[in-house]
Amino acid sequence: MLLLMGIFSFGISYAQVGINTQNPQGIFHVDPNSNTTGGIAAPVNDEEDVIVTNDGKVGIGTITPEVLLEIKTAGTQTSPVPGFQLQDGNEAEGNILLSVGNTGLATWQNVIPASTSQLVTSAAGITSLTFNDVNYYNSNSYIVLPPGRWALNVVSLISGTGTLAARTPVWVSSTLADDSTAGNSGGSLASVKSPDIEGMGLISGICWSYQYMTICGSMIINNTSNASKTYYYMAGGTSSFGVSVTGSLNRVGGSWGEINIIAYRIPSDL
Known part of the structure; x- marks a missing residue:
């Protein structure tokens, strides 16, 4: 029972759920390493956390998402780290994510296909x-x-x-x-x-x-x-x-x- 209470922390007054944290910072908060401190104002070690905030935003790699879904990795401009992967059957080298119709549905598409075309010349050309x-x-x-x-x-x-x-x-x-x-x-x-x-x-x-x-x-x-x-x-x-x-x-x-x-x-x- 104590072990379960250490893993799951329920804030009854705010209906908050924390997994691996006794101090959830949102409606649902997962802290895999149980090491996030500082709270929303100045979070520390939230790089691996997942959160659903009180206003419905989802953060992955951050407990302070600013939009409905925010993914943050430890990457930098010089050493980027991917944080998103979609395998829908259309994934391929050089494809980009494009909307399908006007509903917001998206899939990978090859907008600018690679081309190996080059001019093939005739030795004679137009002789006269x-x-x-x-x-x-x-x-x-x-x-x-x-x-x-x-x-x-x-x-x-x-x-x-x-x-x-x-x-x-x-x-x-x-x-x-x-x-x-x-x-x-x-x-x-x-x-x-x-x-x-x-x-x-x-x-x-x-x-x-x-x-x-x-x-x-x-x-x-x-x-x-x-x-x-x-x-x-x-x-x-x-x-x-x-x-x-x-x-x-x-x-x-x-x-x-x-x-x-x-x-x-x-x-x-x-």
Whole structure:
């Protein structure tokens, strides 16, 4: 009986229950090491305690919770100690806890999935893109993107030969096609551009004959499907300025060291 009284302490006037403490600080107070002192005003050694306060708050690792549920560990900014673990079947590396519907129910979800996508270049690229051609052609260089919205940075090296007069530039544009439009290679911009591109989706610049130049820009692609999609680098829409000239741009979108497409996932699901 004395042992039980030492373990369970009932404050009759306040209906308090203490486990392993004779001085419960709330309606229900568990002190595993029976070493908490100081009371609510200045608690000492309450790191392992569990409490339900008189106003219904629950504290784990603290006897002074400030919200309905407060979990406190001995962790610091330099040495954090986890205090929460939920295993509901959706737990996985990199997942975050997201609400489901508008009821407050939550589960783990992978909002920004990891991607190993990288540009795969074609050695040849577009072997000959003439100086005045409104159509667009497939370089056969491509990048594979999982579902989601992506911001792409595109850099492409351009080199040409021909009969351009001194300081006469050639305008060239590029875009991305997908499997539904890549077969239209040699067609207009509208026929080759992927419908997943938001906005105009053109990467353009000025080039000169017998010189190396780079064109660079960015675009947004929204892959709304449930699977990864392949996007092909297309180029065309060339126009020379000044007198009519002949010639072509070589290996556009080919395996130059300077061609690069970097994709960043936009966390639109947050």
